[in-house]
Amino acid sequence: MILPSVLSAQVETKQSQVAPAQGIVFDQLSWQQVVAKAKADNKYIFVDCYATWCVPCKEMEKKVYPDQKVADFFNARFISVKMQMDTAKNDNEFTRSAYADARYIRKQYRVGLYPTFLFFNPDGRLLDRSAGAMDADNFIKAATDATDPQKNYYSLLKQFQQGNKNMAEMSYLARQGLILGDTGNANKVAATYISSLKRKDLLTKENILFMVNYTQKTKDYGFNFLYTDAAAIDKIMGDDDYAQGTVHGIIYRNKVRPALLSAQKSGRQPDWNSLAAMLRKAYNPYYANRIIAGAKTDWYAATKDTLQYTYYLVRYVDQYVMSIKHSSGNYGLSLVLNNDAWEIFQDSRDSAELTKALSWSGRAVLMYPSPNWMDTYANLLYKLGQVKQAIAWEENAVKLAPGEKQLQEILEKMKSGKATLTKN
Numbered sequence: 001m002i003l004p005s006v007l008s009a010q011v012e013t014k015q016s017q018v019a020p021a022q023g024i025v026f027d028q029l030s031w032q033q034v035v036a037k038a039k040a041d042n043k044y045i046f047v048d049c050y051a052t053w054c055v056p057c058k059e060m061e062k063k064v065y066p067d068q069k070v071a072d073f074f075n076a077r078f079i080s081v082k083m084q085m086d087t088a089k090n091d092n093e094f095t096r097s098a099y100a101d102a103r104y105i106r107k108q109y110r111v112g113l114y115p116t117f118l119f120f121n122p123d124g125r126l127l128d129r130s131a132g133a134m135d136a137d138n139f140i141k142a143a144t145d146a147t148d149p150q151k152n153y154y155s156l157l158k159q160f161q162q163g164n165k166n167m168a169e170m171s172y173l174a175r176q177g178l179i180l181g182d183t184g185n186a187n188k189v190a191a192t193y194i195s196s197l198k199r200k201d202l203l204t205k206e207n208i209l210f211m212v213n214y215t216q217k218t219k220d221y222g223f224n225f226l227y228t229d230a231a232a233i234d235k236i237m238g239d240d241d242y243a244q245g246t247v248h249g250i251i252y253r254n255k256v257r258p259a260l261l262s263a264q265k266s267g268r269q270p271d272w273n274s275l276a277a278m279l280r281k282a283y284n285p286y287y288a289n290r291i292i293a294g295a296k297t298d299w300y301a302a303t304k305d306t307l308q309y310t311y312y313l314v315r316y317v318d319q320y321v322m323s324i325k326h327s328s329g330n331y332g333l334s335l336v337l338n339n340d341a342w343e344i345f346q347d348s349r350d351s352a353e354l355t356k357a358l359s360w361s362g363r364a365v366l367m368y369p370s371p372n373w374m375d376t377y378a379n380l381l382y383k384l385g386q387v388k389q390a391i392a393w394e395e396n397a398v399k400l401a402p403g404e405k406q407l408q409e410i411l412e413k414m415k416s417g418k419a420t421l422t423k424n
Contacts, residue, residue: 276292
């Protein structure tokens with residue numbers, strides 16, 4: 001993306017510089033001036049995207065930017081500018097004048113983490129980005145990699161378009177294309193890379209992760225691989241539901257969600273039978289049943305039909321989540337189980353549903369003994385009338401998180417025989 005010559009109607013600011021003692025020199029310039037100066041001096045552009053409340057940003061400001069080796073490296077190669085992404089009452093005149101440019105940078109380059117570091121070539125093309133605080137050596141390395149001619153995204157992309165199908169370069173190109181927001185070319189490169197691999201080469205953890213990042217549609221090459229080789233992929237990823245969950249998501253987004261949105265706009269119920277028949281014909285009964293169960297759960301949650309929502313949520317979790325025996329991340333699965341159990345606690349008065357949710361919550365606690373997970377378990381016990389056990393579990397939660405006032409308040413309600421939740 002080439003930066004436009006003028007990004008806002010802001011008043012041109014007299015060139016000035018801000019630098020910590022013996023540190024990076026940060027120019028105070030409009031974007032028009034930044035690009036002009038970079039071209040004239042044949043220097044790269046470094047943009048520090050920060051927020052006033054961001055602690056890691058302040059750490060960079062205090063410890064890394066003043067470092068002399070960092071300063072020597074950046075001042076010799078870059079026009080450096082700081083871009084404040086938020087607004088504050090005590091912002092100075094220049095910062096206020098740059099609000100429009102900051103909004104543009106945040107939107108155009110999808111800046112959502114702070115600090116984010118953007119590296120541009122002298123023509124204003126984004127070369128690379130990094131995020132998060134780092135030490136001086138890693139910061140210099142990030143800038144070195146961003147400006148390495150051998151890793152120049154645009155040169156490598158041109159070579160690819162001219163017929164160079166180097167496997168290592170294609171993998172890098174696809175990843176870098178996503179980082180830079182060039183999703184169209186990234187997907188083309190990824191498709192070429194994936195389709196060039198033999199099955200045995202695809203069946204590695206690294207290539208499976210790569211493939212999933214670029215598999216968004218049912219027509220993508222990776223979708224068929226995930227669909228037909230689910231067992232082998234699950235084994236490699238150490239997750240019983242890795243391939244199936246990914247396939248579920250792709251089919252849902254491409255085939256089912258549009259029908260739900262259409263039904264929502266027209267104010268009518270989805271034609272569940274037709275959707276299920278379409279899925280059975282295109283795929284198989286397993287995915288038809290699973291996706292429709294999940295879709296009904298989403299639909300009734302969105303339409304606030306509590307009875308139907310809890311009914312389908314219980315059936316979905318029991319059949320497709322609790323059946324997962326091996327998961328690549330205990331925290332992730334326990335989070336799903338805990339959150340779904342909490343949903344049933346909040347929305348259901350049915351003892352059978354609450355008992356099911358209690359079993360999910362118990363498994364979540366065993367997988368990840370968090371005080372919040374224990375709180376869910378205790379609340380379910382309490383709602384089921386098992387008061388003594390509920391108090392014991394809530395006391396455990398309070399001991400593990402003594403600073404959590406809400407847990408203490410719930411414990412006091414349990415001991416006083418009061419409802420811990422007034423929603424129902």
